[in-house]
Amino acid sequence: MINNFFQYEFLQNAAITGVLIGIVAPLLGVFIVVRRLSLIADALSHITLTGIAASLLLEKKVTGINEWNPIYLGMAFSVVGAILIERLRKVYKHYEELAIPIILSGGIGTGVILISLAEGFNTDLFSYLFGSVTAVSRDSMWTVLMITSIVIVIVILFYKELFVLSFDEEHASVSGVNGRWIHLLFIVMVALVIASSMQVVGILLVSALMTLPVASAIRIAKSFKQTIGLSIAFGETSVLVGLISSYHLSVPPGGTIVVTAILILIMSILYKRVQAQQWMKGEA
Amino acid sequence: MEDSTIVKLRDVSFKYDKEWVVKDVDLNIKAGQFLGLVGPNGSGKSTLIKLMLGLVKPGHGSIHLFNKPLRQYQDWQEIGFVSQKANSFNSGFPATVIEVVKTGLVSRIGAFKFFTKKHKEKAMDALRTVEMDEYAYSNIGELSGGQQQRVFIARALVSDPSLLILDEPTVGVDAKHVTDFYDLLGRLNKEQGITLLMVTHDIGTITDHATHVVCMNKTVHFHGASEEYKEFSEEDLNHLYGHAVQQLTHNHDHHEVNYSD
Numbered sequence: 382m383i384n385n386f387f388q389y390e391f392l393q394n395a396a397i398t399g400v401l402i403g404i405v406a407p408l409l410g411v412f413i414v415v416r417r418l419s420l421i422a423d424a425l426s427h428i429t430l431t432g433i434a435a436s437l438l439l440e441k442k443v444t445g446i447n448e449w450n451p452i453y454l455g456m457a458f459s460v461v462g463a464i465l466i467e468r469l470r471k472v473y474k475h476y477e478e479l480a481i482p483i484i485l486s487g488g489i490g491t492g493v494i495l496i497s498l499a500e501g502f503n504t505d506l507f508s509y510l511f512g513s514v515t516a517v518s519r520d521s522m523w524t525v526l527m528i529t530s531i532v533i534v535i536v537i538l539f540y541k542e543l544f545v546l547s548f549d550e551e552h553a554s555v556s557g558v559n560g561r562w563i564h565l566l567f568i569v570m571v572a573l574v575i576a577s578s579m580q581v582v583g584i585l586l587v588s589a590l591m592t593l594p595v596a597s598a599i600r601i602a603k604s605f606k607q608t609i610g611l612s613i614a615f616g617e618t619s620v621l622v623g624l625i626s627s628y629h630l631s632v633p634p635g636g637t638i639v640v641t642a643i644l645i646l647i648m649s650i651l652y653k654r655v656q657a658q659q660w661m662k663g664e665a
Numbered sequence: 666m667e668d669s670t671i672v673k674l675r676d677v678s679f680k681y682d683k684e685w686v687v688k689d690v691d692l693n694i695k696a697g698q699f700l701g702l703v704g705p706n707g708s709g710k711s712t713l714i715k716l717m718l719g720l721v722k723p724g725h726g727s728i729h730l731f732n733k734p735l736r737q738y739q740d741w742q743e744i745g746f747v748s749q750k751a752n753s754f755n756s757g758f759p760a761t762v763i764e765v766v767k768t769g770l771v772s773r774i775g776a777f778k779f780f781t782k783k784h785k786e787k788a789m790d791a792l793r794t795v796e797m798d799e800y801a802y803s804n805i806g807e808l809s810g811g812q813q814q815r816v817f818i819a820r821a822l823v824s825d826p827s828l829l830i831l832d833e834p835t836v837g838v839d840a841k842h843v844t845d846f847y848d849l850l851g852r853l854n855k856e857q858g859i860t861l862l863m864v865t866h867d868i869g870t871i872t873d874h875a876t877h878v879v880c881m882n883k884t885v886h887f888h889g890a891s892e893e894y895k896e897f898s899e900e901d902l903n904h905l906y907g908h909a910v911q912q913l914t915h916n917h918d919h920h921e922v923n924y925s926d
Binding site: 415417538540541542544545547548549551552553554555556557558598599602603604605606607608 | 718720739741744746748754755757758759760761764765767768769771772774776777779780802803804820
């Protein structure tokens, strides 16, 4: 694989994109999980599919735009979806979680119609759903690099605000933190990272890369910083092991990445259990 | 001329839907006081606190903090707040005690700046004040209710506030530790000169510790020194709350009028 890596551009694209999303997806995932917003990632990945479908349809029906990368329209839909979710959460104040199935089913419903109209049920679509080692273009790789850098800078700049908002919204407000703006900024970043991750992990499994590494880290970590560090380490391991095995086994990387993340999760649960038993023995 | 009144409420009212929860409240809090705010459940105590902190907007009336209208008030580090919710936070949250305490410095540090070593030392100082420094690196969820409450007080103290507002801080703290807790508040008030405003329904204990008492049930029924309050007989108290008791009885909530529970 190492030789092939230097030989084939497509492998470089997939590997570099994978490494980048292996950092930012779990990084944002930590805040998503502790704020109990895990399902938002699912809703946004489905609305991203609508954007991809719309792009495929436009490519077919309108001449002159077949050079478009579907990832851009996917990102645009994801961001609009994120803003819509925030709106809907205000409309249904007492049933905030309703916003998620509305956007999720709306996204997939519109998406399936657009895909049919574009006669797009083919291998292309398969790679959007479950990821691909071959489909990442150099162009997309640069886009993902740019988004990753922006997200990392913003998280570092607003770390204390994001942390205080996640821990205690009321306290954040008394500390003069503008919760609404920070939250909007955050959800837009999530939308962009989901659209970026889609080509490698696939739409149906993006949310797993944001939540599974965090689910493992939370079992082990004592502090919030440690949770972030471990989540990124687990996410990165999942992506690398997943991509390599995907290449060798000729199966979609979405599957191998998620299975690796699940294995890490099982190990972290077992680790915690063994640790607790030892502690009990020590007490007795 | 600036006077020593640091919180000034004039004619403040607030309603949820159609019902007045706080009505025509006038209140002055002077620097150095330890003020107990008491009243039955649903009497608007917590809402009054939220009004002072700008978490909800009053229907009418004016609120001044440190001689500035609430709208223009920016120096939030002057005010420490320990909310009722502090004991119902997500106890699975993966954070250490010191990380939580440092969030109390967010307003002081300001935007686009980072936590430094200096802030960590400040947080350790605050933890020492509440005698929780040995737990600095423990997970917040692993502590007992009373210990968590001390951590939240440390978070409120870390920005060196001159006013500390506590909303029912002894709920969920066992009786043995409540005494320690009042001792801590007494020290903060006397030794560090921090003005305290504490919401509670435990009227017996608060009058032993606070310098002043405010009794409210939507409106203020009594506002004066604790000594003065203690001289009231039960009959006086009934008289004081007479109107309130009647109102509550109409709402078939008699048991809630029992203050000393």
